[in-house]
Amino acid sequence: MESHDQPAAAPSAGLKAHFDDCAASLLRLLSARLGNRTDAEDLLQELWLKLATTDARVVENGSPENNEINNPRAYLHRMALNLANDLVRERIRRRGREAAYSDVMVAEEGVVAVDPGPSPEQALGDKIELARVREALRQLPARAGEVFRRHRIEGQSHAQVAEAMRISRSAVEKHMATAMKYLLRALNNPDST
């Protein structure tokens, strides 16, 4: 990893103070999520640097779109978890490819890293996973399917889904959890369909 010695604007006193306050809890969350302390410390550093640019934007535009900034503690934890999930996402992608690729990675001049494409086996694996998830979607209870579509595919917030379907926020969460359970089971259990 490159050293972060570029002059980053220091986060404003507000968020920075909160960052210091919950650094231990952030590190715990990151360590638990990633399963190791080194990655967690790297991401904590990245979060601090990100904060500098976020704060610059906050100063520029008044406030970020979400109101989570009004709860800095939750905001920081959300940011940390997003960073960790992005890292996991990247690793899953890479692992999926490497597992099936016989090609080697190509790196050029530091700026360019090229990943080999999926092999026919990998493409088939993807197809099977997709078919399983599609089948699970088909079997979802109707309301869970609608909540999943609105929230996950159309990008509506829980609040918007609740309003559109005239149901409570907790009902939205319940339906969404049902949908996720169906889909996760389908993805993990080859015999489920």
Next chain:
Amino acid sequence: MDQGMSISQQILDSAAEWHVRLEGDAPDYDGFAAWLEADPLHRPAYDQVIALDILVDQHLASMADVVTLLPTPAPTAPSKPIAANDDMPMIPLWRRAGVAAAVAVLVGSASLLVSNPWSSRIEVETGRGESRVVQLADASNIALDGNSRITYADDNPRSIELAQGSAMFTVKHDAAHPFNVSAGAYQIHDLGTEFAVSRGHGHLTISVASGSVDITGPGMARLKALPGDRIDVAEEGGQARIERFKVDPDSVASWRNGRLIYDNIPLRLVVADINRYAPNRITVVPQHAERRFSGVLTIGDGSQLAPNLANLMDLPLDEQGRDARLGAGNMP
């Protein structure tokens, strides 16, 4: 995904519950950390939530296909006996897409007929290698890439048609007058933002730098794109293939600086982009189409894009007259 051990349904269920709870009103991050620490299988179970996320992002259209078919019950009349429809047989995507496309065409021509006959359409076009910024009366502006064309009615500059090429829209939000971009059968509804749209060769890309946009079109549910989202729509044999990629919001419409910036984007999409600039027609052979490219390409006069990409990817480029095939032929 092989994780070498099987995760019980019960653990997967609690991963699903945590995922949903963390998106809710009062997420309990300490509780989540404690749950992860409680069992070594909890972390890989939660990784599966992410794996599912990736899968859904890659196949938005085909997911929407399955779940949009259930008619949304009218919320005002919950007593209506519509439950029977829950078991409705699925209609294949191509049929629904066909119907939607037909409707879109009708609506499109109808709106032409009823629009103000005294208004005229303004057309702005750029040649290869040329770029232009169009300043609209409401302080919104449109940066037009080379070889691109937009048209709009002079009495309605907040409804733009991208006929060809690539444009970056910086839109001043006005709730009373939504800003819309149409690109073929697809509509991009702006919610006050900066976003880029590229169109050509049966392929559409929408990238969002800030704010958000809603995208609608045949065969797809309304799709919201947020900063850092790159949505690609490819027409393939009558079906739309819709994918979402993550990009650096700062790299959106990097052609304004004479560069194309990629991070982990399939070659078929990179090739679709460089075809807007290249003097010849570039294709990538199927066995390399899904390979990912990360890097920066300098546009210049467009003629070196394909050779440079081939070089960086360590692939041969077979140039025959006006056609160039990436991944075909022998290495030079």
